[in-house]
Amino acid sequence: MSVFIDKKTKLIVQGITGRDGSFHAQQMKEYGTNVVGGVTPGKGGTKINGIPVFNSMAEAVKKTKANTSVVYVPPAFAVDAIYEAVDAGIKLVVCVTEGVPANDMMKAVPYAKSKGARVIGPNCPGLISPDKSKVGILPGNIVKKGPVGVVSRSGTLTYEAIWALTCAGMGQTTCIGIGGDQVAGTTFIDCLSAFEGDSATKAIVMLGEIGGSDEEDAAKFIKKNVTKPVVAFIAGQTAPPGKRMGHAGAIISGGSGTAVEKIKALNAVGIPVAGSPTELPELLTEQIKKSRKKSTSSKPASRRPAKKKAAARKKAARRPASKKMVKKKAAKKKTAKKKTTARKKSGAKRKR
Amino acid sequence: MKIHEYQAKQLFAAAGIPVPDGDVANDSGTVQGIAERYNKPVMVKAQVHVGGRGKAGGVKYAETPEAARILGQQILGMNIKGLTVNTVLVTVAEEILSEAYVGxxxxxxxxxxxxxxxxxxxxxxxxxxxxxxxxxxKLAVDPAVGLRAYQARDLAFSLYRDIGQVRQAADIIMKLYSVFWKVDASLVEINPLVTTPGGRVIALDAKINIDDNALYRQKDVAAMRDIDAEEPSEVKAREADLSFVKLDGNIGCIVNGAGLAMTTMDLVKRYGGEPANVLDIGGSSNPKKVVSAMEIILEDPNVRAILINIFGGITRCDDVANGLVDAFNQLDLSVPVVVRLTGTNEAEAQRILASRKLPTADTLDGGVKKAIELAGVDQ
Structure with missing residues (x-):
C-alpha cells in the first residue's frame, strides 16, 4: 500500500505546455504515472509527448475521469488553477508552483476541504509512491519500494534523506514533500495520520525546519495517535536568531519555532532527532528495534489513554510485521525487476 | 518585505486609522523645520527595519524645534543593531493616558x-x-467570512471600559483588518495604540510586513522598499533572484533549496567550521545564477573556501556545472572550491567539470568536511 497516490491515480498536468510542466509531465509518464491529460487554455485539442491537452479542467476531467492534478502554472495563476481543479471534481491537487501569495491560500485551502479535496503544497516537490506513481518533481531514481513513510517540509533536503534511506536498503511506501509555505494544504499531521493508517508503512521519517510550530504540533499528535516508530531531522539547528517578524511572531508562537524547542518537543515524546540526514537510517533501525522490544513487553500505561487500550493491543499484536522489514531488505534486489513489470502494467492500463 | 513606520502610517491614514501628524527628514535642519511647522513638542523617531528602536535610543522627545534639531543630529547616522539611520520621522508628541497593543x-x-x-x-x-x-x-478570523463588527467590538471591550473608546478601537481593528488584506500583509501591528486626555484613540506606531509572494500585484507597496536599509550583499542576491543570508564564518556555501542550505550550514558547524553565508540558488537551473552566486560570495573577504552542494531534482547538475565553468573563466578565484553534485544529469556535470580537477565529494558530510579542511589551510 501507499498513501494519497498509487496505481489508481489518474493525473492531469495543469500548465502542461510550459517549460517545467512539459518536462515533468514526460518525467512522470516515464516513471509510470498514469498521466491522462494536460490543461493549457488555448492549446486544447493538441498533444504533447502523446498526452492530450485540454482547454479546461472541467473538460479534461469529463473526458479522462482523472482524480488527481498537479499544478505547474506561474504563481499569479496558480491559485486559480487550484480552484479550477477542485471545481472540476479533482480530489487531490498537488501545487508545485513557488511564490503563491499566502492570503490566497488561506481562502483556497478551506474551500478545497469543503469540497472534499486535498491540496498538497504550494511550493512543494510533490509526492512519490515507489513503483506506483509520482506526482510532482521528486527524482524517481532515488526512491525504492519499501516500508518507510517520508514526510518533509523541504525539497532537496527530502531527496538527501530519501537517498540515504535507499542507500541503506530502506525503501519507502510514499515520500511526501508538503512544502515550506506559511499556508500549506497538507500538514505533517495529515501525513502522519495517513501513514499510521497505511498497513504497508512500518516506520516514519519526518523532516522539519525552524519556524512555525508544525513540528511541535506533530509531536503532540504522535504521542496520542501514532504507534509506528518515528525519527526526525530538523534543518536550521544553527541558524542565527533575528530573522523574525516583529512582536507578533514571538507572541503567537510563545517562544517556539527554534530548533532547540522543536528537538525538545520531539525528544519528549520519544522521537530521536538525527544530527545529519545521513544518520537517519541508523537511527531508524535503532528505533524499530526499540519499538519491537516494547511491543513484546507490555506498553507503558501512561502513553495511552484507557479507551484506546484495546486498539493498542490489536496494533501491538500486528507489530511483528515490522520484522518483515528486515526480510524485505534482503530481498531488495527483487524490486528492480518488479519496477519494470509494474511499468508495463501501467502502460497497458493507459492504452485501455 | 518590511516597510518603515512612516510608510505604514501612510497606509494606515489612507485606510482611515488615526495617526499623529508627522513628516520625514534626512537632515537635522529639516527636522527643525518640521517641528517649527507643527509648533508643538515632537517625537524624533529613527526609521530602521529593526525592533527595539526606543530602547536603543532611536526614539526621543523634543520640547522645542531647537531640541528637535539636536536630536536629529544625534539620531541620523546612528547605528542601531548594525543598521545606519538615514531617515527620521518627526511627529507631534501626544499626551498618553494608556498604551494598548493590536496586531x-x-x-x-x-x-x-x-x-x-x-x-x-x-x-x-x-x-x-x-x-x-x-x-x-486572540481571535482567528475565518477568511471566507471576514471580520464581523461584533468580533471587533468584543476585542475592543477587552481594551477599554469607556464605550466611546471601545467604538473607536473597534473601528480601528476593522480598518486594520482591511489593510491586512488590501496590501497582502503577513503582519500589521499597532504598538502602542494610545488614549489621549481628550478621549481619542490613536495609532502611535505602525508596522507592516508584506508577503514577498504578493509583491507582483502590490506595485505601490513594492515601490516603498528602502534598499539603503538592507544588507548590500542581500540586496544584490535578491536582484539575482537568489536567497542569501550573510553570516560571520569563512566557508561560502552555494546550495539548491532552503532546507538543504540550512542543513549544509548546520553540518559545517557540526564538523567544526563556520559558514560565511546561507545561499540558496533556488529550483530552476540557470547557469547565470551560479555566476552571480560565486560573485556575491567572493566579495566577502572572510571566505577561505567555497562549498557547492547541489542535489539535482528540478535543478539540473549539468546547468550548475556550466555555470561554474563560466564563473571560473570570468572571476578571479583565489580560494579553493569543493563540488558535490548529485542527482539529475550528474554524469554530464562530472564530464563538464573533469578538466578542472576540482576537489569533489560524493556525500554531503564528505563535502562539508573537505571544505573545512581546505579553509583551514594557509593560502
Missing part, C-alpha cells in the same frame, strides 16, 4: 489571520505575552 498576523497553525489585542501594550509586550499570556486576547 494581526498570518498564523501557520490555524492558517488564518489571527488578531491579537492586549490592554498592556508598549515596549514590553513580548514579556507580557510570555509571563501573563492571559492578558493577550
Amino acid at each position: 494581526i498576523i498570518l498564523d501557520r497553525a490555524s492558517q488564518r489571520p489571527v488578531i491579537m489585542v492586549s490592554a498592556s501594550g508598549g515596549v514590553d509586550i513580548e514579556e507580557v505575552a510570555a509571563k501573563t499570556p492571559e492578558k493577550i486576547h
Whole structure:
C-alpha cells in the first residue's frame, strides 16, 4: 500500500505546455504515472509527448475521469488553477508552483476541504509512491519500494534523506514533500495520520525546519495517535536568531519555532532527532528495534489513554510485521525487476 | 518585505486609522523645520527595519524645534543593531493616558489571520505575552467570512471600559483588518495604540510586513522598499533572484533549496567550521545564477573556501556545472572550491567539470568536511 497516490491515480498536468510542466509531465509518464491529460487554455485539442491537452479542467476531467492534478502554472495563476481543479471534481491537487501569495491560500485551502479535496503544497516537490506513481518533481531514481513513510517540509533536503534511506536498503511506501509555505494544504499531521493508517508503512521519517510550530504540533499528535516508530531531522539547528517578524511572531508562537524547542518537543515524546540526514537510517533501525522490544513487553500505561487500550493491543499484536522489514531488505534486489513489470502494467492500463 | 513606520502610517491614514501628524527628514535642519511647522513638542523617531528602536535610543522627545534639531543630529547616522539611520520621522508628541497593543498576523497553525489585542501594550509586550499570556486576547478570523463588527467590538471591550473608546478601537481593528488584506500583509501591528486626555484613540506606531509572494500585484507597496536599509550583499542576491543570508564564518556555501542550505550550514558547524553565508540558488537551473552566486560570495573577504552542494531534482547538475565553468573563466578565484553534485544529469556535470580537477565529494558530510579542511589551510 501507499498513501494519497498509487496505481489508481489518474493525473492531469495543469500548465502542461510550459517549460517545467512539459518536462515533468514526460518525467512522470516515464516513471509510470498514469498521466491522462494536460490543461493549457488555448492549446486544447493538441498533444504533447502523446498526452492530450485540454482547454479546461472541467473538460479534461469529463473526458479522462482523472482524480488527481498537479499544478505547474506561474504563481499569479496558480491559485486559480487550484480552484479550477477542485471545481472540476479533482480530489487531490498537488501545487508545485513557488511564490503563491499566502492570503490566497488561506481562502483556497478551506474551500478545497469543503469540497472534499486535498491540496498538497504550494511550493512543494510533490509526492512519490515507489513503483506506483509520482506526482510532482521528486527524482524517481532515488526512491525504492519499501516500508518507510517520508514526510518533509523541504525539497532537496527530502531527496538527501530519501537517498540515504535507499542507500541503506530502506525503501519507502510514499515520500511526501508538503512544502515550506506559511499556508500549506497538507500538514505533517495529515501525513502522519495517513501513514499510521497505511498497513504497508512500518516506520516514519519526518523532516522539519525552524519556524512555525508544525513540528511541535506533530509531536503532540504522535504521542496520542501514532504507534509506528518515528525519527526526525530538523534543518536550521544553527541558524542565527533575528530573522523574525516583529512582536507578533514571538507572541503567537510563545517562544517556539527554534530548533532547540522543536528537538525538545520531539525528544519528549520519544522521537530521536538525527544530527545529519545521513544518520537517519541508523537511527531508524535503532528505533524499530526499540519499538519491537516494547511491543513484546507490555506498553507503558501512561502513553495511552484507557479507551484506546484495546486498539493498542490489536496494533501491538500486528507489530511483528515490522520484522518483515528486515526480510524485505534482503530481498531488495527483487524490486528492480518488479519496477519494470509494474511499468508495463501501467502502460497497458493507459492504452485501455 | 518590511516597510518603515512612516510608510505604514501612510497606509494606515489612507485606510482611515488615526495617526499623529508627522513628516520625514534626512537632515537635522529639516527636522527643525518640521517641528517649527507643527509648533508643538515632537517625537524624533529613527526609521530602521529593526525592533527595539526606543530602547536603543532611536526614539526621543523634543520640547522645542531647537531640541528637535539636536536630536536629529544625534539620531541620523546612528547605528542601531548594525543598521545606519538615514531617515527620521518627526511627529507631534501626544499626551498618553494608556498604551494598548493590536496586531494581526498570518498564523501557520490555524492558517488564518489571527488578531491579537492586549490592554498592556508598549515596549514590553513580548514579556507580557510570555509571563501573563492571559492578558493577550486572540481571535482567528475565518477568511471566507471576514471580520464581523461584533468580533471587533468584543476585542475592543477587552481594551477599554469607556464605550466611546471601545467604538473607536473597534473601528480601528476593522480598518486594520482591511489593510491586512488590501496590501497582502503577513503582519500589521499597532504598538502602542494610545488614549489621549481628550478621549481619542490613536495609532502611535505602525508596522507592516508584506508577503514577498504578493509583491507582483502590490506595485505601490513594492515601490516603498528602502534598499539603503538592507544588507548590500542581500540586496544584490535578491536582484539575482537568489536567497542569501550573510553570516560571520569563512566557508561560502552555494546550495539548491532552503532546507538543504540550512542543513549544509548546520553540518559545517557540526564538523567544526563556520559558514560565511546561507545561499540558496533556488529550483530552476540557470547557469547565470551560479555566476552571480560565486560573485556575491567572493566579495566577502572572510571566505577561505567555497562549498557547492547541489542535489539535482528540478535543478539540473549539468546547468550548475556550466555555470561554474563560466564563473571560473570570468572571476578571479583565489580560494579553493569543493563540488558535490548529485542527482539529475550528474554524469554530464562530472564530464563538464573533469578538466578542472576540482576537489569533489560524493556525500554531503564528505563535502562539508573537505571544505573545512581546505579553509583551514594557509593560502
